[in-house]
Amino acid sequence: MAAGPMRIRAASNGTETEVKILMSHDMETGQRKDASGALIPAHHITEITATHNGRVVLAGQFGPAVSKNPYLQFKFKGGAKGDKVSVSWVDNKGEKRTDEVVVS
Amino acid sequence: MNSQRREALKSGGALGLFGVLVAAGLITPEVAQAAWDKAAFDAKTMDDALKALGAGKPADSKDVQINAPDIAENGAVVPVAVKSTLPGTEFIAILIEKNPSMLAASFTLPEGTAADVSTRVKMGQTSNVFALVKAGGSFYMTTKEIKVTLGGCGG
Numbered sequence: 001m002a003a004g005p006m007r008i009r010a011a012s013n014g015t016e017t018e019v020k021i022l023m024s025h026d027m028e029t030g031q032r033k034d035a036s037g038a039l040i041p042a043h044h045i046t047e048i049t050a051t052h053n054g055r056v057v058l059a060g061q062f063g064p065a066v067s068k069n070p071y072l073q074f075k076f077k078g079g080a081k082g083d084k085v086s087v088s089w090v091d092n093k094g095e096k097r098t099d100e101v102v103v104s
Numbered sequence: 105m106n107s108q109r110r111e112a113l114k115s116g117g118a119l120g121l122f123g124v125l126v127a128a129g130l131i132t133p134e135v136a137q138a139a140w141d142k143a144a145f146d147a148k149t150m151d152d153a154l155k156a157l158g159a160g161k162p163a164d165s166k167d168v169q170i171n172a173p174d175i176a177e178n179g180a181v182v183p184v185a186v187k188s189t190l191p192g193t194e195f196i197a198i199l200i201e202k203n204p205s206m207l208a209a210s211f212t213l214p215e216g217t218a219a220d221v222s223t224r225v226k227m228g229q230t231s232n233v234f235a236l237v238k239a240g241g242s243f244y245m246t247t248k249e250i251k252v253t254l255g256g257c258g259g
Binding site: 016029 | 182185210214216220224225
């Protein structure tokens with residue numbers, strides 16, 4: 001299934017920037033069966049990278065146990081209003097998505 | 105002689121564009137996810153998971169905290185936050201003991217990123233949840249039991 005855009009919020013309080021990300025992905029575990037009893041193959045995000053003005057601020061790896069439409073929240077030092085925070089993910093089928101948001 | 109190529113074309117057709125690109129050698133799944141720690145994510149036991157993460161025997165630490173509900177009504181969406189007050193925390197992993205594979209997610213924190221990460225995980229049943237943290241070259245761990253009323257792995 002095609003993945004939709006991420007919803008990202010990045011808010012700076014002057015010293016820290018808090019980033020909240022909601023990805024749109026099925027995160028299929030590979031354990032579930034469809035109506036005919038056949039296993040539904042695993043399809044989940046494996047890697048996620050967040051960058052602030054091109055510098056990596058978080059690198060994550062996901063297994064299939066991360067919930068559907070994964071949520072992620074973290075904070076990094078620095079970041080000012082108007083800066084850019086970009087988030088990218090790759091899944092186990094090689095699909096990718098990158099979205100960018102301006103720090104508020 | 106060309107049977108391999110035929111196989112590649114056949115599977116390319118079945119898999120769509122991505123399959124074609126893989127078959128043509130433009131993208132390989134291995135390259136696309138070179139850094140994903142498959143051994144760690146496939147680990148079925150705590151020992152295997154810790155070994156795959158290179159953690160050995162982590163020390164219990166009160167400086168690592170799991171912020172999660174005591175009882176999760178819906179195992180498909182269990183909010184888990186991990187916070188470490190250990191100086192120089194550079195890595196956080198969330199492991200769920202009774203899931204088919206223990207490791208749920210791991211995070212590498214560059215300098216400047218707070219050791220305070222929240223996400224949501226699936227839990228098949230009531231289980232201990234471990235937060236593993238690497239700080240100053242050593243591994244530390246803390247545990248919290250989360251009771252699940254409705255499992256989230258069978259869908």
